[in-house]
Amino acid sequence: MTKFVTPKGNNVIRPYTPVSDVNQTGEIDFVIKKYEGGKMSTHIFDLKEGDTLSFKGPIVKWKWEPNQFKSIALIGGGTGITPLYQLLHEITSNPADKTKVNLIYGNVSPGDILLKKEIDEIANKHKDQVEVHYFVDKNDSNDYKGEVGFITKDFLQGALEKPSGDFKVFICGPPGLYKAISGVKVSPTDQGELDGALKDLGFSKEHVFKF
Numbered sequence: 001m002t003k004f005v006t007p008k009g010n011n012v013i014r015p016y017t018p019v020s021d022v023n024q025t026g027e028i029d030f031v032i033k034k035y036e037g038g039k040m041s042t043h044i045f046d047l048k049e050g051d052t053l054s055f056k057g058p059i060v061k062w063k064w065e066p067n068q069f070k071s072i073a074l075i076g077g078g079t080g081i082t083p084l085y086q087l088l089h090e091i092t093s094n095p096a097d098k099t100k101v102n103l104i105y106g107n108v109s110p111g112d113i114l115l116k117k118e119i120d121e122i123a124n125k126h127k128d129q130v131e132v133h134y135f136v137d138k139n140d141s142n143d144y145k146g147e148v149g150f151i152t153k154d155f156l157q158g159a160l161e162k163p164s165g166d167f168k169v170f171i172c173g174p175p176g177l178y179k180a181i182s183g184v185k186v187s188p189t190d191q192g193e194l195d196g197a198l199k200d201l202g203f204s205k206e207h208v209f210k211f
Contacts, residue, residue, distance in 0.1 A: 017082035066097035077173025106135035153197035172211035
């Protein structure tokens, strides 16, 4: 959680997920996208060396235990990749954790795909454990290899395992993604009812976690 005070004395507070190793000490890494009119992201991008920023945390939303599921799916959109990447990195950094991971990640265009280099490196290193599917709304690159269009129920039906206690779906992204795939969260402490494509595919609340 980050905080700064505007010249008018107003508090601006935003949550960000670290992408560095959970055991890393002395420094912390974030992926932050600057949004037009975004108060916190603009403030962070304007910081100079020696400036300070207030942090509070960590605030653990899901405590991962190695091998608590046989496999998981990570469904993300835009900057919602950060908690999913942290989970992917934690699993693949632990040789004792054999959890299989299916990452499904949507963006507007190939240039918007955050952490692509890092994700591809993990997928190439752990080919028997990690599967990655990229989606973009529009393809403006000759180098892009992935799907064009939205993440649909039909795609998920073929890509996801059947609902069971050994399989968990984690999702994070913009409101439209939640609405289409899982239903929205009511609040940070209330997951809300399961809806959208996952409900149609037979999943229930205990099979899904919304960051």
